[in-house]
Amino acid sequence: MTSSRAETAYQRAVAAFKNPTLDLLHGRYAPFVVSVLSVMFSAERASVPISDAHVEVGTFVEELRAAGYDRDDRRLPNGSGRDICRYWARVGWLVPQINDGVELYKLSAQAVGALEVAGRAGGGRAKVSRSRVRTLLESVEQLTQSAETDPQIRLARLREERATLDAEIAMIEAIEAEEGELDPIDDDQLLEDTENVLHLSRELPADFVRVAESINAMQRDVLAQLRRDERPAGEVLREYLHRGEHVMEATPEGRAFAGALQLIGDPEHIDHLTEQLQNLLGKPFTRHMSAEQRNDLRAIAKRVEQGVEEVLSAQRRASHVITTQVRTHDPIRDREVDHLLRSVMAGLQAWVPESKAGDRIDPLRSLPTAGIGHLRQTVSDPRPPNVPAPLRDATDAVERAEFVDxxxxxxxxxxxxxxxxxxxxxxxxxxxxxxxxxxxxxxxxxxxxxxxxxxxxxxxxxxxxxxxxxxxxxxxxxxxxxxxxxxxxxxxxxxxxxxx
The missing domain is CATH 1.10.225 (NK-Lysin)
Known part of the structure; x- marks a missing residue:
């Protein structure tokens, strides 16, 4: 029995709304979540200590309650800042991590994507501009050239591009020889190009976080397989050490990032990007931009740098964890722990059906002691039975030691x-x-x-x-x-x- 188009579309939509990104935007307290996360995290503050996050979220919700936004029970959640943050971590919007002994919260890829969607929706619909169409056409052209295998066709396209560049160079040289100036591009066109750049840059943070999370998921999968593995230790060591050293190639997101890293991984490229953005902010057309747009444009290089560092940190952390786990892996001990946990779960499952709501189990506060029937009541006399012999005279000792060379x-x-x-x-x-x-x-x-x-x-x-x-x-x-x-x-x- 085949599903109709309506059923197929509906099932696809149901699956989409199970994604934490749409769940965040469609949730009961979505405005509160989006507002708090957008204020607490920024390009300059990619992670927040857990203790600080609990205080900030608690202060945020108290300020909103004092302002009267708690009249509708659908607007603000109940509980303290700690309770709210723990719930967000449980549903996948915050990711707890430990860095240099400090517990931190970071935004998940789904939360970053939800904030970007909310930001674009709040800023108005994107316009169909010349810049967006040109970006699409250039991407299609680049894809077509990369897929072309006929050398004659590729040579013809390259010669055409060279002719176009030579004509533009000749035009600029002629203007320079006459000591003239190039015609300025209209500010509206520059603003359109800037909005397109900002639109593209907003997609990067979620992509970087998604790559880091895919590496962490691969790490958890490797460890889970290692704990279940019953093969010889040498074989396990070779396979998992290899995966730990090549963790970036183990996921589709990691392989895609490895290609992009060739373009943005060099610090000189980041510095050049920063310099270009600073020059753009000094141009006259930027006076028509809002303060938020200027800040977003200025933060592009910082976001790229932070995203690269986050992915590389996840790679180093996964390699270290996998390598350490393989070196300390003890299959016998792991099987003993698994057997103990299974016995505890089996006992709990047998007790729950027979118990009542008010029944309690007394905890084991100390280990049982061995039952000893009788202990000795007397001990032997520690004093020696005879007094020690008196020390010999030193002269006699010297005489008896004459055999020493x-x-x-x-x-x-x-x-x-x-x-x-x-x-x-x-x-x-x-x-x-x-x-x-x-x-x-x-x-x-x-x-x-x-x-x-x-x-x-x-x-x-x-x-x-x-x-x-x-x-x-x-x-x-x-x-x-x-x-x-x-x-x-x-x-x-x-x-x-x-x-x-």
Whole structure:
């Protein structure tokens, strides 16, 4: 059974009105939504922090209520600014994102398109002008030339274009030779051309956002397929890393943008476009333009630059997310999580039919503990059964360590016996530790370890520190030197004390 033309047209219209763009314009609070989004977002402010958006929307609705626009319940929505923004994000008019740790709202492609439609409708119907017809004819001509495969036909067209250009160049050169001026173009024609440029530029923001959203949708599709994938990890890694590196070629919108990027992606082209627009704004005919038109003309380059950056940021973000997900992908863990979620959903589905409206489930506030029948009530005595053996005499230890070779002894600890004898032989009741260390004759007792031993002996006998800094050079057994700096120390000799 075939559908009639009326049914086909009606079904197509029903499908069209399910699009968020028409849903926004046909919604209950459409004037409020369009007005708020058009004020909150602009070419200079492509994204708004979520916290700021909640405050601004709340202030906006309160001002309208105070002005008396809430008399009809169809004009203003209920709730706070946060509630309104969350609803707009849920229906697809706002897109929440995170940039450098800051949560932001951005307009979706559907919202940008709806604002452009509302702006064009509010500014009057577009006129059938010479500029619009010329743009159409030039586009058709360019399409015809691009599709032509006969080289003779293409050469004939190119020669015709060259002849036209040569004639125009000759005319301008003749006027310049006579020191004349070109006839000015009528201001009405320039204004028509300007309106056509503005009309074309209004389509760009929605196109850029649509490309970015197609890349984000491809990213979500890749991740969903990855979580369901049960192939070997190496095969998954190769395929998805390739898709992550070539994310721009993965969608029709991305491929179209890649071609357009060759024309507008170079910063020099953006700078040249900005310079051209600034020159246009200085021409006399622009005085007939409204302030809004001049601002829109000035913002064209900014919109193009922001749109390119938004698409490239979406590409970089998608590549990073896909690459990170592939590297951390654990099929076993994902299957365990999926099994747990399915069991929770199955339990919920079994409980809902049997429950009543007022039934509640007590949440699990802590994990269950193991049931232990009996714990030990006594512990063993931590004290050792026997006292440790007394320390042996140091002399005996030295005698028993005579088997150690000379090289090992040279790299060992301080020579306490020699150092104590040296300190005892110093004249006077006190000595400067740095000077005493430098005066040691034997290099074997001027090692870094011996400096530490001398400090220990000085501390044991009693020392006095000063605010000055002492610097000494120590000699290692291999002949290398090491310089040490420490607070100046004066120690007592204690000649009457016996060596420990």
């Amino acid at each position: 000379a090289d090992t002894r040279a790299w060992g600890g301080p020579n306490y016996t020699e150092l104590e004898d040296y300190v005892a032989g110093i004249e006077g009741d006190q000595f400067d530790l740095a000077a005493a260390f430098a005066a040691i004759d034997s290099d074997a007792n001027r090692r870094p370890a011996d400096l530490l031993g001398l400090l220990e002996i000085a501390h044991r006998n009693g020392l006095t520190e000063s605010g000055e800094v002492s610097v000494v050079d120590a000699m290692r057994p291999d002949g290398t030197t090491r310089q040490f700096a420490f607070g100046a120390v004066t120690a007592r000799t204690l000649k009457d004390d016996t060596h420990d």
